[in-house]
Amino acid sequence: MPIYDAILDAPPCRLGAIFTGEALTRLDFLPTDTPVSGQANSRARQLADELDAYWRNPAHEFGLLYVPAGTSFQLRIWHALMAIPPGQPTTYGALAKQFGTAARAVGQACGSNPLPILIPCHRVVAANGLGGFMHASSGTPLDVKTWLLAHERRAD
Incomplete structure (x- = not known):
């Protein structure tokens, strides 16, 4: 299992987040019994706030810096x-x-x-x-x- 910078609660599961510098580079769905992270740094707090906005309004546009790696x-x-x-x-x-x-x-x-x-x-x-x-x-x-x-x- 990867080492996550933050594990957040989400309605359908838990979410494991990996950041590279200030950018979110990976977000994994995890089982609901995965322990949530304790104190979050500013990157994780911003991600949590953005996800909370999405849970309230699926049309929310994420302002958080994220960089996907792919072909x-x-x-x-x-x-x-x-x-x-x-x-x-x-x-x-x-x-x-x-x-x-x-x-x-x-x-x-x-x-x-x-x-x-x-x-x-x-x-x-x-x-x-x-x-x-x-x-x-x-x-x-x-x-x-x-x-x-x-x-x-x-x-x-």
Whole structure:
């Protein structure tokens, strides 16, 4: 398990955050029984405040500095994910068509997203169902994706 700079409470789970300098570089979904961090530094407090704003309003735009590391293809896909409005998911196939690639390639890029929620990969679903999440096709990851999508629909 990575060493997290902060572990925060979130409605569907816990979130493990890793910062490089001032930038958030990784955010992982963790089990609900993972202990939350004690005193948070200013970076973790800002992230917690930003996430609280998102829990209240899924249209919240994150102002926190974050830097995802990925291939040029992944970065293009992740940039496109940030344009998907909350409560209005799109499909892997629709994104694939936009980029002239296969739906599976889009799914792999979504699954490799190091900053879920900030880069909303959960807003991409299969043509006939939920699809995968975090390289999983069942279990807790899909429970988290279902929760996030429902949270965003409720706010519409």
